[in-house]
Amino acid sequence: MLIALALVAILGPMLARGAMAVVFRATVEFRKMQSDMHNRGNASALEAEAADAAEARKPVYEMLDAFAHGVDTQLLEREAAQVYRQVGEELERRSVSAEVRQEVRRLTRNLRDALIEAYQAADRATAEQHLARVLKHADDERLAGTAAERLFDYARDYREHLRTLNFDRRREYAVALAEVQDAVRRLLGPRPDEPTPPLAMHRYGATRMDMAARVLDGLLHAETWVEPVPGKPLVKQRIPREEQFAGTRLAALFPYVREHLDEMLRPRLTFHPQYFWDDSIPGHYFGGVGPEILGTLALTALAILLAFPIGLISAAYLVEVAGENPAVNFIRMCINTLAGVPSIVFGLFGLAFFVHYVTGRPCVLAAALTLAVLVLPVIIRASEEAIRAVPPAYKEAALALGASRFRCFLTVQLPAALPGVLTGVILSMSRAAGETAPILFTGAIAFGPALDLLGWPPGGWLFSQTRALSYGGYDIAVGDRIAAMVPHQQYGMVTTLIALVLMLNITAIIIRWRISRKLRG
């Protein structure tokens, strides 16, 4: 009842969100990324798609540029200075006399300074004055055919802007424009003419539609913090950007983006099982959980390999050979104690003993040894129960036929107990896979290379540290802000762990159910 409800309430949302790591609506940016990083996908189809998307995005960039030219004075000043430099270079290449060169350069310099003063003017009248000074020389034949003509275009352009520009809010617009440009970059990726950014996470726009929806929300709304009541915590306030930019040229950008988002991003429902074996970009912004799965499997397999023989033989001893003396009772008590030790204490023990004495440094071997000690009592208890559950008739029949006790155990009791023993092994595998505390100090890392199982020397991977699903799940949940930007990665990793553990447990339950059905006849 309540318990089933709790199970569903806890697991449901996590599994649902985690499934989104593998099944989601992917955009053209995602396909671009997969093609760049892993050479996946049809290159020609992707190019066609990217071209279509670029077509749809052009108006956005045009609107942004147009507005920037009215608001971003630093940009304009840079452009004016650039023109002056170009004129200088042109004059060097042309064969003109030194006087003419100097004259033209002086003139261009004056024009540039006047233009810059126009840009920096704080009110319309002064700006118009300076612009008039510039345009006075518009017909000067000394400047005909040179790059300086662009200065006149800029001046005319700026005059157009002045009509609609609200000078008081120019500073505010500049800041808001920077935010809008940043949001557009996060949505659509870097502009076609920009150099490729060094960080992988900046190279592509929104790769999934849910991420795109979040970025779009950030684009369409400006957020500020206001203090509703003095002394109380600040409260976020959202203003639609259409209001913020009302009356300017940029106001048309937002309805356009909202309506044409699908054309710009071209989403498609994708099934992406490569999540389970891809490596991830450091920070888990892109990529999958392959190394984590590999690490968890390696640790679990090694731990079981170490603990299973000891556990089975101990159980066999306790059931078959041991009497009821104090030594055996002490052994049983120790097994129960081992079962009750908290997992972090196992981690401390692993650090103090396995890392310091056995392996010298934190590594897979130390972590596996610690996990082996952790699961030993589980294996012993399950095997003991399984061997005890074998009907005594089997054993007595074998002994009556003349088999030695050892042979009887090996050939009769053990096969009969095998399903139960297997259940115990599977349960301890699921326990070892899910434990984080024992591997924290003995061999788990959050960022690092995947285990190199086939490298040289063989077995060298035993002495390297590894990523694991359990520790990775902790780190991605609380570790860094980048991971907080990609909740599908967070939920995906935890869901993979839960799915692995549940699969193992359900297998064990099925085996147990089949045994009980067989025993019931």
Added chain:
Amino acid sequence: MIGREKPEATAVGFDRPLLLTARQDLVGYAGGLTGRAVLFSIAASSVLAVLLIFAFIIREAVPFLLRGNDAAAGLSLANLPTRLGELFGSDQWHPEASVAPEFGTLAILAGSLYVTVTALAVGVPVGLLTAVCLSDVVPFSVRQAVKPVVELLAAIPSVAYGFFAVLVLAPLIQKHLDVPTGTNVLNAGLILAVMAIPTIVSISEDALSAVGRDLREASYACGATRAETLLRVVIPAAHNGIIAAVLLGMMRAIGETMVVWMASGMAAQVPAPWWDLAQSVRTMTGTIAQEMGETVVGSPHYHALFVLGLVLLVFTFSLNLATETLLGRMRRQGGKKP
């Protein structure tokens, strides 16, 4: 030897003589003894493991417990009272302070206590109720269906619970209870309760089933109603197992690391006022997990963390002993293995 041709090879060696020579007898006996000794030593590996655990944790905790007030002085038993006073007499935990590091663990111990008590306060009633329902109220088929669900709940890794606690539950708590942070005693306590409930349910349910039918039937025969039977007869008869279940749940809650590391807020403070569960605390397990990675091996901080581990170990060990005694009594009473 009775006249024999060579018999065909059989699964069991019938070509052995019926009468062993003295030598064969001795060899067989010695072989048997050796075999038993080998098996015993393998089984004793778990003893070895426990002894090693205790030995190494104590070994790494001792340099803190016995050190003097300045670094140069050696270890001596005379320093123990001062150190214990330092550990358990103050709630200021500043082990990395450069001027005067403080190692007061009271706040941390209080944190463990708060979280455990909250977990039990929520988990024991729910768990007991469920166990009573499962053993006495619902039909057998429902019980068979619910048991795997309870087991699955127990099998979910603690990281997953911690993940849920910090990413789903904490924002809910922060929003709906209007508190500054969602990672606090309440959050950790609730999740620990969910983790402890399967343990409590399964052990209590076994205890309740171990109370034989005759006791229940006798109670009905005396005219008691179902509720009265449950409350006055069955539960008191199973009290050993139920207390063991509660203690095991407590052991689970106190030893849990990942959930409290993520969801308890990790603030070494005693909540003020004492009943405010929406404040962050820090537990022993969380402290060890958080700080061990950044501590210099061999520094007083390192050894102090091992002292915390030792406290945990001793506490869970005694709880374990108590549980085993109770379960043993229950077994002897009911004649059924838990």
